[in-house]
Amino acid sequence: MSHPDATQGRYEDFEGWYEQFIEGQGVSHLLEEIPELLRIDLAKVGVKATHIVPIFVEGQFWGVIGSGH
Structure with missing residues (x-):
């Protein structure tokens, strides 16, 4: 599910996050x-904090899932 105001970012836009994800670590x-690119969109929908965790499929990094409050 996505919000119409949400921006799809690339891992390169969020310095250090990709490295944490491939090591199996989440970010809160x-x-x-939060980097400005994402912060602007999150503020539009009232998010104050986020937690994002990596997803691995058959031992390979697949992507992430996150929650904002």
């Missing part, structure tokens, strides 16, 4: 700590 941030 308050809105003011």
